[in-house]
Amino acid sequence: MLVTFPHIGNAYIGVKAMCHNIGADVIIPPKTTSLTMSLATKYSPEGVCIPFKLNLGNMIQALEMGADTILNVTGHGTCRMGYYFKVQELILRDMGFNFKMLLTGLSENKFQSFLSMLKRVSHNASWLQIFRAFQFGVAKMTALDDIEIMTNKIRAMEKKKGTATGIYRQAINAIDNAADYSGLRRVVDTYEEKLGSIARNDKPPLKILVVGEIYVVLDPYANMDVELELGKLGAMTTRSLYLSRWVKSSIVWGMLKRDQWHEVHRAARPYLKRDVGGDGWETVGEKAISVGKYDGIVHLAPFTCMPEGTAQNIMPSMKEKTPVLAIYCDEQTSKAGVITRLEAFTDMLRIHGAKSNGHIVTNL
Numbered sequence: 001m002l003v004t005f006p007h008i009g010n011a012y013i014g015v016k017a018m019c020h021n022i023g024a025d026v027i028i029p030p031k032t033t034s035l036t037m038s039l040a041t042k043y044s045p046e047g048v049c050i051p052f053k054l055n056l057g058n059m060i061q062a063l064e065m066g067a068d069t070i071l072n073v074t075g076h077g078t079c080r081m082g083y084y085f086k087v088q089e090l091i092l093r094d095m096g097f098n099f100k101m102l103l104t105g106l107s108e109n110k111f112q113s114f115l116s117m118l119k120r121v122s123h124n125a126s127w128l129q130i131f132r133a134f135q136f137g138v139a140k141m142t143a144l145d146d147i148e149i150m151t152n153k154i155r156a157m158e159k160k161k162g163t164a165t166g167i168y169r170q171a172i173n174a175i176d177n178a179a180d181y182s183g184l185r186r187v188v189d190t191y192e193e194k195l196g197s198i199a200r201n202d203k204p205p206l207k208i209l210v211v212g213e214i215y216v217v218l219d220p221y222a223n224m225d226v227e228l229e230l231g232k233l234g235a236m237t238t239r240s241l242y243l244s245r246w247v248k249s250s251i252v253w254g255m256l257k258r259d260q261w262h263e264v265h266r267a268a269r270p271y272l273k274r275d276v277g278g279d280g281w282e283t284v285g286e287k288a289i290s291v292g293k294y295d296g297i298v299h300l301a302p303f304t305c306m307p308e309g310t311a312q313n314i315m316p317s318m319k320e321k322t323p324v325l326a327i328y329c330d331e332q333t334s335k336a337g338v339i340t341r342l343e344a345f346t347d348m349l350r351i352h353g354a355k356s357n358g359h360i361v362t363n364l
Helices: 011-021 034-043 050-064 081-094 110-121 127-155 163-177 181-196 214-218 226-232 243-255 262-268 280-289 306-317 335-356
Strands: 002-004 069-074 100-105 206-212 235-239 296-302 324-329
Touching: 002 050, 011 110, 011 127, 011 163, 034 050, 050 069, 050 081, 050 214, 069 081, 069 110, 081 100, 100 110, 110 127, 110 243, 127 163, 127 181, 127 226, 127 235, 127 243, 163 181, 163 226, 206 214, 206 226, 206 280, 206 335, 214 296, 226 235, 226 296, 226 335, 262 280, 280 296, 280 306, 296 306, 296 335, 306 324, 324 335
Parallel strands: 002 069, 069 100, 206 235, 206 296, 296 324
Antiparallel strands: none
16 A cells, blocks of 8 residues: 655645554655646646645646555535545546545544544554554644744844745755654754844834635645745744644544634624634634734635635625735736735835724735
């Protein structure tokens, strides 16, 4: 059995660690590039979103490399993600690939469902080994998020542009190669020290919250490196979604049958009283609770995404008047166009922020 799974930003590093620790043989698809997108758009239905397309592109490349088992997700609700796996499976079989697709649910029993999927790809690993492998994978996800959070803070203030990004890329590889907890801890300490030693200027950075659909928020290729580009423009970014936070909260609250986003959902209720699928409800709530904490919000969404389209239409009428820049991501999205819009947005925040006390809402 040769197991594969999509990249989804750096999420693959944590899942790869879990699989290796239970003896599963893994094939990682090549880094997501324009070739991945080309394959994805060639075989995908035109109207589906970029998470569907890029995940399919990753699967095609991995199957061409010899993978025979795909780990994929499913769920229920109003987001189309719940049945994407079946459409992807039909496309891949029509292309002539022979494989097994193993699923984990993202709606209920997330923890048990994921461990059961790992059990199926292991070489007779015990449940204790499965659980320990899962813990180590989550530890790598946490390390990746911690380094990325620190990078996004320092990048906005560094004197020599590109220094933090170079160290961050080295850290990703080092975290991926860490074999145990002590090695992982050393890597994090080493690269936090390197990031902390970067020369910085005294100019206060803009503070921008990045919200939206989880895939395009997590995946730099899908969102055109929006956090990197904002950092170059002197903006310090914080995300509403980090993979390790999502996994940990899903486990704890999922097992207790509780709403892990209770505070966010409660803040959204004056404008949106129920889940509309995906991360749309959370997007509205994050804007409501972030008022006064950020100079602006960048809202990332896949083109054709109904939940995020719902959120985008609500946000201009909210009483919390933090400026919002909405960016829709698809194969037609131009990086040059995104950079131009980010430049205009950050310029607007600097010019008008003090004068208006942030009471601007814009969808550029």
